[in-house]
Structures are given as C-alpha cells and as structure tokens.
Amino acid sequence: TFADHKHWVACCRPGQKLLGNEFTAFDCCDSGQELLGSKGTGYKCCPIGQTYDECTGVYKPVVTCPGAETMVNGQCLCPSGTYRTSAGVCEAVKCSSGVQFGKCYTFTLENGHRFGYNSAGFYTASEESRAQQFGKFKLCTNEYCTASNDINPGQPFYIKDIHGTANGGQHSKQWLNNAKDGSHITKTAHFSQAGMFTITKWSCGKYCLSGKDHGVGPTCPTEMLGATFTTADDQSCVPLTLLEVPCDVRSLANNCIW
Template sequence: MKPYFLSLLTVWLLALNYAHGSIRRDLRNIQVAQMDGEYKIDYNAKEIVFIDRESSFEDVLRCQKDSGKLLTYTEDKEFIACCARDQNLLGSADTAFDCCYPDQHLTGSHNTGYRCCLKGQIYDGTCHDPKPNCIEGKILVNGKCVCPSNMVETHDGHCRPLYSPVKCEPDVYEGRCYILRMDNGLLLGQDKNGFYSTSADSYAHSFGKFRFCKTMVCDGKSAINPDEEIYVLDMHGQYKNGENGAYWIDKGVRGDPLGTTSSSNNAGSFSITKWELGKHCMSGFKQGLVSKASLLGFVSPNSQACLPMALIEVPCDIHDPMNNCRWTKNPDRGADKLYAPFVSQFGN
C-alpha cells in the first residue's frame, strides 16, 4: 500500500479494500480475507501483519478481541476468516465460505445457497440425506432402494423375477420348521451365554427349532431358492428358562458369535442351498457363515463360505393335532408335508 496523507479512519477503510489481505465482501455467508503478498503471522497477538516494502504502514488483520473467534485458514491457505475455536473454514471463491464443525461439510448450489450440513447430507433449502440413486432394476420405497414386488433381490444385489426359471425345485420352504444337524452329528442351538453353537444337548446347551422366513411377518409358504434372502426364527430359546424363544438369529457385531434379537433391524440375513445328496449348506446372504470353536459367526466378504448340515423338518407347533397326519405306521406312506400358519409377534 502506498502512503496517503489522509485521516487515520480513511487509511483504515482503504486498507480494508486494498491491503494484501483484502476483505472480500462479494463472497457468500461470511467475510473472508484473501491472502496476497508478503505477510507475517504473530501467533502471540493472534494477528497477521501485511508488509508493503514501498509503504511506511503495516496492515494488521485480526478478529475482534471480544468475539471469541480465531483466525482460521482454508486448506489451501489462500483465504482466512474468523471462526470459532473448533470450526474449519470451508469453501471457495466460486461457491461460498463458511465456518463448519468437523462433522460438517459445505454443500449447496448457487440457486439454493450454501450451508454447513452433516457430512453425507445435501442442501437445497434444508439439510437432508440425499435420495438414493436406485440401480440394478430397484425402485425407491420409503427412502430405500428395493426390488419391485414381483421380483426378489439376489445375493449380488440384482433383482430377478420372483419365480425362478430353473425347473429343478428346491425342497426348503418358508414358514416350515427345521432342526439343523451339523456335519459332526450335533444339533445347532444356543449355549448358556445365548450364542449359537453345536454341542451335545445339556443343561447348558439347547438345540434350536428354526423357521425360515422371507419377510419379518413370516406368513409365506413358498419354496426358498439359493439366491433368496431369508431370516431365521428360533422357536425354542434357551433350555434353562425358555428366554428369547421365537426370536431372530442376529447378525453379530464385528465377527462376534451369533445370538438372538427381537429387532428386525438387527436380524441376520441368510441363504441356503442344496449340497451333497441329502444335505444343505447355509451361508450369510452377503457374508460367509463359519463355525469357530463350534460357535457360529459371519465372515466378510466371502459369501461362498457355508456350513454343511442336514435339515430335518419338524412340527412348528408340537401341540397341533394335525401332527398325527405327518406320517403313518408305514414310513413309506407318509402324508404330504403340512404348512403350519404362524402369526408373527414382531410385525413388519
């Protein structure tokens, strides 16, 4: 800045407009100073001194002392503003500038303006989560991308027709109940800690009776294909007191052993396929299912890892008189499998 023989007030006003750290009033949201030329930072005084070798004056830039704010740079060090101690200066000359908290970003447009919103949100007058961009044939329902009602989601996220074009029929059905005998000959159930494992039945281990469901209402009775997502309802619970009976097998946390949950949001998702003759193999729908020290857990992302087992269909309700019709004295003349209706205690 070249010297002027003007009043101190006039010099100060001119400094705001023409100093190397000139105040930009043409930008949006907050005032910023654009850093230019030679300057030094006085950390003790919390101010910036701009130096003009051709002038006897120095321009000093600092925040108002009683504002509680500090000089804060943009990431590229080109602009500076007065922000609260735990805020960052975000933006650009092409958009806007604002002081945002660490969990926020500056978002918006020239039409709507720019605001600090939580990371991941957008701004169009208000901050909100963006609508998902549905792909793979999915449609937006209640803010989520789902397959149309006449299609189901496969393990790789695609939608396929509800009825499989494959002619060979599956032999596992939703709404029916099964006990699961693992390759070691032991039944799957809960241990004394409420985790699923394979062990000899005892006071500390109760075998489970499992119902496979395509929805949380669990009112269907169609065949289950290997590429369909299912949820598993344990009708038994713990042997000691029956607690957690008719609860979902959960999805585990960070590889922890699987337990039970009453929340549909925490229910684990599974898939099941025919395996060697007379056996099936069960996996997570998008994760692998393994047994570690006899405890069940999901592994990610290998969805091909599955646990071989024998499925034995049993009555869902052991007090139903129709159980008399399940088989006769001649095992070769057994009646057709019966579907036992079930009213979900959880709803959707």
C-alpha cells in the first residue's frame, strides 16, 4: 500500500491505507481514521474528528454542573452559605437567632450565676439561696405574649419572670422594669413600666442583652451584680448564656423540648 504522496510503501491489510511521513511516523490506518500524536506521546490511528487524548483515553470530558452548582472534587455542590433544594437550585441558608417569642429561658451571666430576683429588691446574678430565686424569663412582644416567631436583633420585646420571690413565691409573673442609669432593674406588675429589651447572637453560643432605645449594662455592687438601662450608651449589652426551659413545669409538651 502506497502513502498518498506515493513516496512510501508498506504491507497493510485490505481497506487500510498508509499514513504518516518521515518526520512523524508511519502506520496502517483503517478507513475513517487519521494518524495523530507527537514525538513525545507517540502516534496512533484515531477516528477522524477525535483528539489524540480522546482517542487514547487520556481525555476526560468536561463535566458542567447545572445552575448555581459548581464542581468541587468531582462533585456538583452549592456554594458556601447556600444549600441545594433541587438540581441546579441553591438557596441561601436562613440564619436564625435561636430565640423565640413566647418561650422561656434562664439567663446565666459571665460570673457563672443565673440572673434572678433577690430579696434586696432587684435582679442580680448571684448565688441562689433563701434570698435569691433564679428567673424563668418569658420573652413577649406584647402584654399577652401572643407571638411565637423568631426574635431578630433590634426587635424589641418585654420580659416576664414566671418565678416569684425566694422563700414564698410572691410577685410571680411580673415584668422586668425600665430602671435606668444606675437604678437596678426590678419587678413591676404594671405593663406600662416594663422595660423594652433586644437581644443579639454572639459566637460560641453566647448572646448579649440590650434595650430598644438604650443599652443595658452592669450595676453595683459586684457581689450582687445587677443590671440597668444605659441612656448614654445604646450599644452596651450584657453577655449571657440562654437555656430554654419549660414555661409550665406540668405541661406534657416538655417531653419534646429537646
């Protein structure tokens, strides 16, 4: 079988033709094939239209991911901060404060003590005793605590203490008041005197309690750490850890609280 230029000849099978030249290589290729390759990779008879990599199996087809998904380590994944709802559809992760209106929580301050009402007549974060009853705080949008949605930063709420005083339980289900500028936050039975609070999420499971128009900060004495609204500093807040607790200790729904 002669090459096309008739300068070279070889013994090829019927139906094959001699391809190549003195600068590349020679091979007997079937009809519909061409000789592809290089000195570095070698040469091979390949179907017309294919590349050398496709022909030899080195080629890996480019896989495209649908929609907003991108290829990561061979898998189609949604970008960070989103999740997959269907093929090619990625939606933003909806971050939640983890705190809801209508639920009850305990507040543990940075000194390790739970915030509660003291027989001295105000709220403190101090050791529980016959003079100190920890608070079970219900977070409410109104006097009737009707809402049950998430609380977002800057969204005001009122705080109702389900517990009463230590050694008797008087004055239960009253509101934390709006004492400011050094006066200790205490209880009030009058909703019109209730303080308006806000809360924001911190990292590592922490929160910070502030006010709607004012900040909230610590007030003395140190051994009976109290809190007060700070009218000159609207960014002040009291760091604390929240723990969701049952509002009603006798409710069957408590079995599902976890």
